[in-house]
Amino acid sequence: MLSQQTIDTVKATVPVLEVKGTEITTRFYSMLFEAHPELLNIFNHANQKQGRQQTALANTVYAAAVHIDQLEAIIPAVKKIAHKHRSLGVLPEHYPIVGEYLLKAIKDVLGDAATDDILTAWGEAYGVIADAFISIEKDMYDDAASVEGGWEGFKNFTIAKKEEESSLITSFYLKPADGEKLPEFMPGQYVTVRTKIPGDEYMLNRQYSLSTSYTPDYYRISVKKEAEQDPNGRVSTFLHDELNEGDTLELSVPAGDFFCNIHDEHPLTLISGGVGITPMYSMLKSIADKNPDRPVTFIHAARNQDVRAFGNDVQETVARLSNGKSYIVYEQEGLDGDFTGFINADVLKQAANLDGEFFVCGPVPFMEAVIQSLTAIGIPAEKINFEFFGPAIAIKTE
Ligand code: HEM
Structure with a gap:
């Protein structure tokens, strides 16, 4: 338990x-990786370069x-992050290391303003936060x-089949090398894929929806x-251009x-933009x-036919539902879609099943627009x- 004084500080x-x-956090990462370069096998180097992870860690702490x-109050947020930590192999012994360098970074940046009392209070608070993550x-x-x-x-998994779904998206069918039966998953979940690009020093990890x-x-x-x-394209380019059927990936x-x-x-409306179609x-x-009697409406936005993935698959799958509908929204004018432009309130009023639950996945501006609509x-x-x-x-939903 933290003392009231620590909480107040x-x-x-x-x-x-x-x-x-x-x-x-920028200072924190540079000191952390200098002292513990082995952690570069876990962290996404592209996120570091773009400053995205910095903001994520800072915001959460x-x-x-x-x-x-x-x-x-923050357990749901902790669980979301914990899923990602677990899928990446973050372990209890990593927490004190991160804590040590976070405190060093606070001291470095704040200088004299970071008194011993403040640093001790933050050390204790970090310990409590870390324990919550570790136990979940x-x-x-x-x-x-x-x-x-x-x-x-x-x-280890073997790439059993590589299949082009659009000019930009390719599917990889991954079979466990040991031939064991795979665990069930909930639709919408992702796997972490780990690989090493020849010539690189560290492993690269990426999450892809099943x-x-x-x-x-x-x-x-x-x-x-x-x-x-x-920098975010290194793994996808490697998968597309260098890896072939028979090659190995770790999952x-x-x-x-x-x-x-x-x-x-209850009815479900699934709304996706671009590669956000994968979990949908x-x-x-x-x-x-x-559960083919469940009412499902599938709305997908793509720039044009060339980059649209799973077009026929969606139609065939919707046809197997007793109460299914699908709509395609092409951004470019003059194409044979159900709607042209972007998914907005009008499109949703006409296409979505307003009584049910909604799932939305795609790039940030797309999701902000759809959630606001x-x-x-x-x-x-x-x-x-x-x-x-x-x-x-932070996604702006208002
Ligand atoms: C991702 C917070 C400890 C490694 C994240 C994210 C947050 C976060 C907010 C982004 C989640 C997302 O992408 O949805 C925290 C907090 C920690 C903590 C508050 C301490 C209490 C650690 C530790 C490690 C670690 C100890 C391992 C050394 C990672 C990695 C990612 C991640 C590798 C994925 C993103 C990337 O590779 O850049 N963490 N984390 N975290 N965390 Fe942590």
């Missing part, structure tokens, strides 16, 4: 640290600190290893090729809290396989689920 200094948040006397992650590690077909850490319904003998991911010069057990319960009865198609197909037509926030690919960042 932490809360009183949150605003100062918030102002310096990005500076502190301060959000946690504000709620330090009632941490249960322990349960997740136990589940991943004990679920039927589960495993610890990473295991892009079809569960089968015991393979997982499928569908990867958009990002620009090679974009950890599926993770994530963005999923739908297949067996619910997994949800659609899982419902068609297991849903809100504008009166859909309550608790009916809207969304997932952005990449570190959790």
Whole structure:
């Protein structure tokens, strides 16, 4: 238990640290990786370069600190991050290392303003926050290893098939090298893929949604090729251009809290933009396989036909539902879609099933626009689920 004095000190200094948040965490990462370069096997180097992880970690530590006397308020946020930590192999022994360098960075950036009292209070608070993560992650590690077909850490998968879905998106069918049956997952969940590019010193990790319904003998991911010069594009370019059928990738057990319960009865509207279609198609197909009477509306936005993935698959799958509908929204004019332009309140009023639950996935500006439109037509926030690919960042929903 933290003393009231510690809580007061932490809360009183949150605003100062918030102002310096990005500076502190940038300093933190540079010192951390200098002392512990092996952690570069876990962290996404592209996120470091773009400053995205810096903001994510800073935001979360301060959000946690504000709620330090009632941490249960942030448990859902902790769980979301814990899923990602578990899928990446973050372990209890990593927490003291991160804590040590976070405190060093606070001291470095704040200088004399960081008194011993302040540093001690933050050290204790970090310990409490870290314990919350460690205990939630322990349960997740136990589940991943004990679920039927589960495993610890990473295991080898062979690329059994590579299939082009559009000019930008290619599917990879991944079979476990040991031939074991795979654990079931919830549609919408992702896997962490780990690989090493020849000539690189460190492993690279990326999360990809599972892009079809569960089968015991393979997982499928569908990867958009990002620009090679974009640091985020290194793994996708490597997968697209260098890896072939027969090659190996490492995977950890599926993770994530963005999923739908297949067996619910209430209507569902699945809204995706671009490669955000991957978890949505997994949800659609899982419902068609297991609960085909559930009303499902599938709305997908793509720039044009060339970059649209799973066009025929969506039509065939929707046809298997007794009450299914699908709409395509092309951004470019003059194409044969159901709507032209962007998904807005008008499109949603005409196409979505307004009585049910909503899942939204795509790039940030797309999701912000869709969530704001849903809100504008009166859909309550608790009916809207969304997932952005990449570190959790603040999504503007109003
Ligand atoms: C991701 C917070 C400890 C490694 C994240 C994210 C947040 C976060 C907010 C982004 C989640 C998302 O992408 O959805 C925290 C907090 C910690 C903590 C508050 C301490 C209490 C650690 C530790 C490690 C670690 C000890 C391992 C050494 C990572 C990695 C990612 C991540 C590798 C994925 C993003 C990337 O690679 O840049 N963490 N974290 N974290 N965290 Fe942590």
